[in-house]
Amino acid sequence: MTSQLSAAPGTQPPGTVPLLRSITIQRPAMSEHGLLDYITRDESLVWSRHGEGTIGFGQVARFESTGAERFALARHWWDAISEAADVQDPLQQPGTGLIAFGAFAFSFSSSYASRLIVPKIVVGRNETCSWITYTVADPEAELSAEAAETELAGLLEDYSPEHELGAGADKLVAGQISEQAYRESVLKGVSVIESGAVTKLVLARDAVAELASPIAVAQVLRQLALRYNDCWTYSVDGLIGATPEMLVRVRGDFAEARVLAGTLDRATAPSDDPDYAHRMLLEDEKQRHEHQLAIDSLTEQLGPLASGMDAPDEPFVLQLPNVWHLASDVKATLATRADGSVPGVLDLAEVFHPTAAVCGTPTKEAGRILRELEGMDRGPYAGPVGWIDTRGNGEFGIALRGGVVESPTSVRLYAGCGVVAASDPAAELAESWAKMRPMREALGI
Ligand SMILES: C=C(O[C@H]1C=CC=C(C(=O)O)[C@@H]1O)C(=O)O
Numbered sequence: 001m002t003s004q005l006s007a008a009p010g011t012q013p014p015g016t017v018p019l020l021r022s023i024t025i026q027r028p029a030m031s032e033h034g035l036l037d038y039i040t041r042d043e044s045l046v047w048s049r050h051g052e053g054t055i056g057f058g059q060v061a062r063f064e065s066t067g068a069e070r071f072a073l074a075r076h077w078w079d080a081i082s083e084a085a086d087v088q089d090p091l092q093q094p095g096t097g098l099i100a101f102g103a104f105a106f107s108f109s110s111s112y113a114s115r116l117i118v119p120k121i122v123v124g125r126n127e128t129c130s131w132i133t134y135t136v137a138d139p140e141a142e143l144s145a146e147a148a149e150t151e152l153a154g155l156l157e158d159y160s161p162e163h164e165l166g167a168g169a170d171k172l173v174a175g176q177i178s179e180q181a182y183r184e185s186v187l188k189g190v191s192v193i194e195s196g197a198v199t200k201l202v203l204a205r206d207a208v209a210e211l212a213s214p215i216a217v218a219q220v221l222r223q224l225a226l227r228y229n230d231c232w233t234y235s236v237d238g239l240i241g242a243t244p245e246m247l248v249r250v251r252g253d254f255a256e257a258r259v260l261a262g263t264l265d266r267a268t269a270p271s272d273d274p275d276y277a278h279r280m281l282l283e284d285e286k287q288r289h290e291h292q293l294a295i296d297s298l299t300e301q302l303g304p305l306a307s308g309m310d311a312p313d314e315p316f317v318l319q320l321p322n323v324w325h326l327a328s329d330v331k332a333t334l335a336t337r338a339d340g341s342v343p344g345v346l347d348l349a350e351v352f353h354p355t356a357a358v359c360g361t362p363t364k365e366a367g368r369i370l371r372e373l374e375g376m377d378r379g380p381y382a383g384p385v386g387w388i389d390t391r392g393n394g395e396f397g398i399a400l401r402g403g404v405v406e407s408p409t410s411v412r413l414y415a416g417c418g419v420v421a422a423s424d425p426a427a428e429l430a431e432s433w434a435k436m437r438p439m440r441e442a443l444g445i
Pocket residue numbers: 202204245260261262263325356357358400401414415416417418419435
């Protein structure tokens with residue numbers, strides 16, 4: 001598979017690297033809502049959890065790639081940008097200084113262009129401080145705290161319009177994979193598993209939200225961030241959602257991941273059974289097997305890159321408003337490479353993607369079979385989404401519980417379920433609906 005570089009509007013021709021200058025300025029503490037106050041514009045780049053994270057406005061540089069080399073090409077571009085840039089960053093914390101937001105296609109065969117975008121303004125907040133970073137590509141542009149504040153103030157003047165939720169004409173229609181087709185693909189998946197070709201497959205489907213008036217992305221993101229506070233709310237170029245799953249987070253030589261697999265719908269749970277989630281997830285053989293395969297796929301890849309790793313023996317039950325999940329937080333100290341460096345977040349995202357939580361086991365064979373059974377291009381669904389700084393710190397979640405804005409009035413939603421030998425097609429279909437619920441609620445359909 002060949003890889004291509006392309007120069008999208010507002011970017012430089014392939015092969016050239018813009019010389020960026022950036023300045024980071026510490027700002028006063030934000031209100032209790034934190035970054036939520038800054039999710040005001042539909043076109044913003046967003047990465048936020050518990051009111052912390054980064055919001056990007058505008059674009060000063062952009063890179064796109066496709067194919068099997070999409071991660072490597074993006075990394076080379078980012079390394080070149082980082083090396084050439086003049087970065088004034090007195091804070092020197094993960095996410096301060098120059099950063100890029102990124103979204104990557106699930107598959108090497110996808111027509112979706114994986115992308116890194118460097119915003120003009122970034123507003124950031126972590127557990128200790130708040131900041132803005134202002135970046136310019138024009139060598140003549142003024143780079144100062146005053147110029148940055150003026151630019152931000154201008155951006156915050158305009159709020160994107162809201163969408164009237166629950167308007168009668170908004171509707172959800174079948175996507176490329178109907179309910180019937182999904183049940184059939186799960187059934188076929190089970191028989192492939194029974195034949196011994198794979199032990200787990202994650203099969204996905206889509207549905208399309210058709211709106212009577214343009215989607216209000218910022219409003220959807222605010223709803224997701226408020227209600228799904230324990231998830232990472234993301235928005236990169238029309239890829240929007242709130243994911244509970246962290247593919248990899250890097251801070252210096254410390255890496256962590258939140259692995260999820262094993263799901264229980266809360267909407268159908270009995271209200272008088274406090275042990276229900278514990279019993280149906282932690283004590284259920286099928287769910288534990290599904291989860292263990294996801295843990296194994298991550299730890300097998302992480303092990304050789306780590307000098308120490310902590311992968312808990314027992315998962316915990318993660319409670320979200322729509323579902324419970326079996327979850328495990330894996331932590332590792334990264335081993336130093338021959339050149340004295342440690343792998344950055346993009347190196348690790350490439351190595352870990354796709355985990356068994358979104359593809360299957362063994363990875364290559366599962367990927368081949370799911371492409372055949374689904375017959376759809378997943379685009380960026382279930383691919384890495386997040387951000388990177390110039391020191392290799394960053395966070396890439398798995399783009400789940402979201403969708404792609406395909407036109408001002410249509411959003412394609414995606415959801416997938418881990419299929420093992422004991423899976424039941426009707427139950428997996430119901431689970432896929434539960435996973436689409438956050439987006440449906442936020443869109444009001
Ligand atoms: C593939 C998805 O979820 C994954 C993450 C958590 C639990 C999963 C499961 O129980 O099947 C999936 O592996 C999705 O939300 O589209």
